[in-house]
Amino acid sequence: xxxxxxxxxxxxxxxxxxxxxxxxxxxxxxxxxxxxxxxxxxxxxxxxxxxxxxxxxxxxxxxxxxxxxxxxxxxxxxxxxxxxxxxxxxxxxxxxxxxxxxxxxxxxxxxxxxxxxxxxxxxxxxxxxxxxxxxxxxxxxxxxxxxxxxxxxxxxxxxxxxxxxxxxxxxxxxxxxxxxxxxxxxxxxxxxxxxxxxxxxxxxxxxxxxxxxxxxxxxxxxxxxxxxxxxxxxxxxxxxxxxxxxxxxxxxxxxxxxxxxxxxxxxxxxxxxxxxxxxxxxxxxxxxxxxxxxxxxxxxxxxxxxxxxxxxxxxxxxxxxxxxxxxxxxxxxxxxxxxxxxxxxxxxxxxxxxxxxxxxxxxxxxxxxxxxxxxxxxxxxxxxxxxxxxxxxxxxxxxxxxxxxxxxxxxxxxxxxxxxxxxxxxxxxxxxxxxxxxxxxxxxxxxxxxxxxxxxxxxxxxxxxxxxxxxxxxxxxxxxxxxxxxxxxxxxxxxxxxxxxxxxxxxxxxxxxxxxxxxxxxxxxxxxxxxxxxxxxxxxxxxxxxxxxxxxx
Numbered sequence: 001x002x003x004x005x006x007x008x009x010x011x012x013x014x015x016x017x018x019x020x021x022x023x024x025x026x027x028x029x030x031x032x033x034x035x036x037x038x039x040x041x042x043x044x045x046x047x048x049x050x051x052x053x054x055x056x057x058x059x060x061x062x063x064x065x066x067x068x069x070x071x072x073x074x075x076x077x078x079x080x081x082x083x084x085x086x087x088x089x090x091x092x093x094x095x096x097x098x099x100x101x102x103x104x105x106x107x108x109x110x111x112x113x114x115x116x117x118x119x120x121x122x123x124x125x126x127x128x129x130x131x132x133x134x135x136x137x138x139x140x141x142x143x144x145x146x147x148x149x150x151x152x153x154x155x156x157x158x159x160x161x162x163x164x165x166x167x168x169x170x171x172x173x174x175x176x177x178x179x180x181x182x183x184x185x186x187x188x189x190x191x192x193x194x195x196x197x198x199x200x201x202x203x204x205x206x207x208x209x210x211x212x213x214x215x216x217x218x219x220x221x222x223x224x225x226x227x228x229x230x231x232x233x234x235x236x237x238x239x240x241x242x243x244x245x246x247x248x249x250x251x252x253x254x255x256x257x258x259x260x261x262x263x264x265x266x267x268x269x270x271x272x273x274x275x276x277x278x279x280x281x282x283x284x285x286x287x288x289x290x291x292x293x294x295x296x297x298x299x300x301x302x303x304x305x306x307x308x309x310x311x312x313x314x315x316x317x318x319x320x321x322x323x324x325x326x327x328x329x330x331x332x333x334x335x336x337x338x339x340x341x342x343x344x345x346x347x348x349x350x351x352x353x354x355x356x357x358x359x360x361x362x363x364x365x366x367x368x369x370x371x372x373x374x375x376x377x378x379x380x381x382x383x384x385x386x387x388x389x390x391x392x393x394x395x396x397x398x399x400x401x402x403x404x405x406x407x408x409x410x411x412x413x414x415x416x417x418x419x420x421x422x423x424x425x426x427x428x429x430x431x432x433x434x435x436x437x438x439x440x441x442x443x444x445x446x447x448x449x450x451x452x453x454x455x456x457x458x459x460x461x462x463x464x465x466x467x468x469x470x471x472x473x474x475x476x477x478x479x480x481x482x483x484x485x486x487x488x489x490x491x492x493x494x495x496x497x498x499x500x501x502x503x504x505x506x507x508x509x510x511x512x513x514x515x516x517x518x519x520x521x522x523x524x525x526x527x528x529x530x531x532x533x534x535x536x537x538x539x540x541x542x543x544x545x546x547x548x549x550x551x552x553x
Contacts, residue, residue, distance in 0.1 A: 005023040005033075006095060007033030007096045008023070008093075008094070008101070009021065009093070011063070011091065011093075013068050013146075014090055018061070024061065029062055030042070030060050032059075033059045033060075033061075034059060034075070034096075036055070036058055037183040038186065040183075041054060042054065043073070044062070045060065045073055045154060046064050049154065049155070050143070051073060051141055051142055051154050051157055052141070053076065053157045054075070055075070055426055055427065057077075057080050057418075058074075058080055059082040059096050060143075064145075069147045070092060070146045071145050072084060073154075075140075076140065077296060077429075078139070078404070078424065079424070081097065082095075082096055082137070083095055083097070083098050083130065083135060083138075084135075085134055085135045085136065086134065086146075090148060093105060098137075099266065102135075110132070111133065112131060112133040113133075113370075114129055115130055115132065116499055117368075118377050119358075119530065120359045120363075121354070121358050121359060121374060122377070122379065123269070123526050124355075125267060126403060127139040127142075129376065129378075131267040131268060140401075140424070141426075142154075159430065159433070159434060160434040162431070162435050170449060173431055174456075176425070176428045177423070177425075180425035180428050181204065181207055181211060181422045182211055183425070185208065185215075185292070188290040189289050190287060190290075191208070191215045191216070191289075192215055192218055193293075194217075195219050195233045195236060196219065196233065196294070197229035197231075197463065197467075198229070198467050199297075200294030200423065200447075200450065202236050202458065202463055203294075203453055203454045203457070204292045204423075206236070206240055206454060206457035206458055207457070208292060215242055215292070216244070216287065216288060217233065217242050217243065217244045217245070218246075218247070219234075219244065219280075220470070221246045222248065222276075222472070223250065224473055227472065229465075229467075230246050232465055233246075234246070235463065236458055236463055239459070240457075240458065245284075247280045247283050249279050251473070251476060254275045254477055255480055257275040258485060259532065261410070262533060263533055264414070264536060265410050265533060267533070268529055269406040269529070270525055271356075272525070273471055273472060274410065274411070275472065277408065277411045277470075278407075281412065281414075281417050282415050285417040289418065291417060292420055292422060293408060293419050293420070295405060295423065296421045297423040297450065298396050298400030298401070299401075299432040300432040301392035301437060301440050302441050302449070303395055303396070303447065304392055304395070304441060308340075308343055309353075312342070312344070313349060313352050313391070313394075316343050317346075317349040324345075325345075327343075328342075329341075349383075353394065353395065353398040353399060355399055356522050358526055359526070361374075363523070366505050367501050367502055368502070369500070379403060381402075382401070392437050392440065474521055475518050478521065478524065478528070483513075486514070486524060486528055489528040489529075489535075490506055490507070490510040490524070491510075495538070496530065496534060498538045509523055509524055512524075
């Protein structure tokens, strides 16, 4: 299955000229790369003055000739990426693929200090940052105005208005979600839906089947019952009467996928589920031309942070850091109360909402020889903007929009499988954000509205089980065959020299994990993935710089 065409462009604000390759299609004053779904009106951000609202899979470029300005934008669901760089010559180069942008640059950029700091702390890099210096990424649904003087984001579209009553809201969300599914599957030859067993994916699968689409449900299964949700997915698929395929990778299959998943990724990422996701997408791509995914449902603030996390955020965070550390150290070894140490075991309040706990600031300073700067990350920016917000809203934004899950985009990009996100449709996501919080969550009933919608389609007894999350047994994978993955990446740390990491610190973390300390697992995993990525990408840097840039018109 072929990947969508990459679109590349160059804007020279000094000459006020815009050059685009053939992948861009003119629409009045704007150029579109990708597709707008049938029935969706064309966006003109120059006229509207805000980010695009049309549902589709696209990037936009608009040239404001009178103001010598360029506007770049991504579709609301973020289905098409858009990267850009302001060169030392003042020109702005942009592309829908990071590697394509790098090939168009006069010089290969260095590793970004800020991007590296973000990777080491969050084990991922979210827009607007990338791993490369002065290379940026647009956030999903964002529009950015660029001139010779700088850049400024356009405001978001006007917010949606919630229905007045809960039953009406349920009907409205169901209709909007069903319509979003239909727009994405209308011309699919062999549609699929990823079915984890959770509420979001099950609802998409049920509505797609109910709308008459012959979807095949795809699930990942694991031998460890603590991680496996395929039985729940099988019950849902059987009730819906749809074909169900389960990919069940063992540890050997995951290890074999490591190289193509992490070393060949567009930029480094550390979601442990990246390997089973890739294997699932490869199997699905061999049979289907399009698949639905439940990403984007976090727009509905339907999950409440754990009670200890709320107490730590509201109360323990007020204590001085040194006192918190002392309390955590004193509580940890005590039988019966050691679990309370987590109330105080954090450096800054933002740590409480990070999805994967990577290296702390002091660890990063020892690895890099400098204090990390996380102020430019979307996570820190969003956390500051959420001052005074509810815990529901804070978790929804910080573990959803502010930490997008790059494994899905990377797997789709590598396999060529078109993966669509109906929850990301503006008609759906805007509505979910507008709903009152008690319609989204009630004590004992998380994701209230989505649960009620799914119960209309599938009896709740078939799927109402504790959510395990999509994960793997990472310590077992890393210790497999005498820790072969870890040793091959970290015994000779030359690749990490390109990132300026201290060899002695890398070895210290490696040895700590090899000695049996599972608390070092995610940190050693980050170093392993980063070493593999650097080893492949920096060895190819000279070849990439020599490639011919796409022809511009």
